[in-house]
Amino acid sequence: MVGHRWLPWNNNPTSGSITVTSAKQDQEVSLDCLGSRKNLSRQRFCPVVGLSALCLLLLVASVALSVLYNNKSDSRPEWKSLLFDYQNVSESYVSLSKANSVLRGDNQVLKEQSAWLDEQARLLNRTSAKLMSVNLALSLESTDLMEQIVNLTSTNLQLTQEHARLVRLTSEQEEEKMNTSRTIEHLVESNQLQEQEGQRLSQINVLLREELLQLRDKNEELLEINDRFQGEIKNQSEQIAALLDDCEEASRRNTELQERLTELQEENQNLSSTLMKERQEAAEREDDRRNETERMEANYRSLDLHCPVVNHKTKERICTKCPDSWRLFENKCYYVSSRKLTWSSSRSWCQTQGGDLLVIDSQPEQDFIFESSQASGQSDTRLWIGLTDAEEEGEWFWVDGSSVTTGVQFWLSRPGVGTEPDDWKLDDPLGEDCGHMDTSEDPLQSWMDGSCKTPYRWICEKNL
Template sequence: MSDSYLTLTKVKNDLRKDNELLKEHSGRLDEQNKLLNRTSAQLKSMNLALSLESGELMEQIENLTYTNTQLTQEHKQLVQYTSEQEEKKLNMSETIKHLVSSNTQLQEEKQRLSETNSLLRDELLQRICKKCPDSWRLLETKCYYFSSRMLSWSSSRAWCRTQGGDLLIINSEQEQSITRLWIGLTDAEEEDDWRWVDGSKVNSDPDDWKLDDPLGEDCGHVDTSENALKSWMDGSCKKPYRWICEKNI
């Protein structure tokens, strides 16, 4: 009996200890459960925050993707624009080279023209300043020779040509005011087709035939003894008259 009591007492004490341990363990479990609940709430809050952040990140990713697409297109456009500009630059370089070459040629041509102009100016000055040969008279830009001898029209013209001139072609009233001299006028090739010795027709002023028709003779002379203006006459080419030659300076 005594042993049973002791055993029961021991069992009771053991149970009491176990119960206290269980209570202590239960308390710890409650604390852990509370901690887990708090942790769960925190995790839920964090999960919600992460979900929001994930949405924002997805939106940012979409925006970045759109921006990247635009930048890619802009990059392609810039590459194309750069290529076009390089081509234009190359074309402009070629154009500049061509313009420089053309400018050089123009400068050379300008120099040649300037030199030619200088030579022509010097030649003109020399011609203007040059005196007519002895026995010739200067009138404006031509030299005139008034003969003192009398020859036929053909011989008169031949003499003028040996001197580098020809019989006078009347182009002004000054040249008209001459007394009975052979002039460079003839219709020897075709009757009544009067031409100057340079081949030009008598078809403009001055046209100063005397009132008599110039028919029947083939060579022209002037006789200003009566009227200096109406003084052209036809005559026999073999008849001797004095003559007048003209030539350019």
């Protein structure tokens, strides 16, 4: 008895309860450790530690029971207590084994769920990438359509400019072909015929306007088709969130959208071709009408400018040196406009009046033109004159073919900024190839170069 007092259950009748309590505490520690699932390494390590601690306890309990059985075989109460403790330990071991099995099963389920979730995430990422690619493709197609519309608009503008050039060339050819020896008496006799022809041209003009309105309606239909296409693209963008839930449905809709897009592109091309053909036909008819109208108007203006009617009953005319609104200086007539046109259109207008854009030969002429422009009372101070270097950059010529370098020059010079002409390309990438006068500057420093497409007022000049 004395030799075995170091064993705790020899001197403490409640030693069995202490052992059981200790085992339960170890079990709780093991369960707490097993319950922590925050990372995979702890999930695998905690069950091993719990089982090791349980085996160690069982080993210690077996050794203690053996020693107690050999030394205290005659002590029945303590033996029953130890046997009770042993049973508790065995039950704890069984419960721990079951808990360990359950935890292993849970761990396996969690691994399978994690693998399934990873697979679903990869599928969603691939689906999202496909949908983003489809959206990008639709955006690119929309951009292409917008570029086609811009190209059509640019082509229309070029056709308009070409039309103006053809009008100018036609006017020049008609002017060259005009018989200068035609007398005023012949013009008076043909006045009635010209009025009838003017009525016929007016009717033709009405028909052409109706055709232009039809062309405009077709253009509006094209714009409406483009708006519907833009609306469909917007609707498809809003449906991307729903397509993430059903990839198969998204693929089907994407195919339908591609077919619809192809149909819209074909319709757009057909409408564009039809519109271009109709515009060309309308332009040709408009050219013929304008040529005829300008020829008739030139005859009227030539007669009315030089010999206006003073008695409408007798149609008596009196010829003057300069027409109304034209001012006489030395041996030429000058006209300062109040409207705005481009350089080429301004020149065409002057040529229909029997003259051309202003050519300045002397300082007195420059002073006269400068004062006349200021006296017109217009707020716009810039006026086109007959200067251009369109043939070769930097080589300036007057519209009569003479070089600017051989006569007087009144180019603008700004201290610290630069001198004109400077061929400024910020407003027009083609540069500045036409000359104009700015009456807000000094009279002897007022010439500037500008873009020929900019509308300014203009100054015409013609001989008596």
